[in-house]
Amino acid sequence: MPPVPQDLFLEMCYEAVRANADWVPPEGKGALYLRPLLMGSGAALGVGPSSEFTFVIYVAPVGSYFPGGARLRVETNHHRAAEMGVGYVKAAGNYAPCFLPQKDAKEKGFSDVLYFDPSGTRVEEAAASNFFCVTKDGVLKTPSLGTILAGVTRDTILKLARRLTSTESGLLTSVQETSISLGEILEAREAFVTGTAAAVGWPSHRDGNV
Numbered sequence: 001m002p003p004v005p006q007d008l009f010l011e012m013c014y015e016a017v018r019a020n021a022d023w024v025p026p027e028g029k030g031a032l033y034l035r036p037l038l039m040g041s042g043a044a045l046g047v048g049p050s051s052e053f054t055f056v057i058y059v060a061p062v063g064s065y066f067p068g069g070a071r072l073r074v075e076t077n078h079h080r081a082a083e084m085g086v087g088y089v090k091a092a093g094n095y096a097p098c099f100l101p102q103k104d105a106k107e108k109g110f111s112d113v114l115y116f117d118p119s120g121t122r123v124e125e126a127a128a129s130n131f132f133c134v135t136k137d138g139v140l141k142t143p144s145l146g147t148i149l150a151g152v153t154r155d156t157i158l159k160l161a162r163r164l165t166s167t168e169s170g171l172l173t174s175v176q177e178t179s180i181s182l183g184e185i186l187e188a189r190e191a192f193v194t195g196t197a198a199a200v201g202w203p204s205h206r207d208g209n210v
């Protein structure tokens with residue numbers, strides 16, 4: 001797919017917000033969510049890259065992604081995205097395989113699923129948000145990039161956290177992009193997920209348990 005030129009992308013964001021300004025929720029009550037989408041729309045049925053592409057931006061007023069807090073179900077029987085695959089891309093096809101495990105988790109009272117690598121030892125991320133935890137000695141940990149999405153909220157949190165470690169606050173001792181086991185998560189001081197839609201999703205009980 002050809003990348004959308006940055007100027008066009010920004011101009012369309014501004015236009016979409018201007019045209020839907022009446023739908024921006026009052027401050028503190030929610031947000032106007034922007035969902036850009038680039039899709040093949042060429043007139044061909046063959047399996048192959050499209051000859052033509054359509055770029056659209058949907059907007060919708062949204063409330064909290066995790067009302068009442070995030071309660072994540074550890075999922076080791078289903079894998080989100082393969083190594084050397086496209087897990088690092090915000091591609092529609094990465095979501096569809098998550099719907100069934102997600103539906104099952106929601107029916108059992110969870111807000112989302114927490115995915116692990118195929119061996120079930122390293123946490124990856126939730127279906128549409130990145131994972132973080134803080135160890136008892138104040139180390140902020142998040143899985144390293146590869147199969148997971150390089151979320152802009154993840155990047156923001158990392159930048160803010162690195163700044164915090166260089167202050168005297170003592171809140172964080174260091175920041176690590178590393179592999180994280182379930183054992184470490186259960187031992188953690190706190191844990192949260194991040195995303196543009198999810199914002200920062202804390203557990204419903206902030207006792208460090210996922």
Ligand SMILES: *Cc1c(COP(=O)(O)O)cnc(C)c1O
Nearest residue numbers: 128129130149151152153195196
């Ligand atoms: C959208 C998304 C995120 C969060 O990305 P942001 O750029 O912070 O919105 C994380 N993981 C997955 C799989 C996502 O689809």
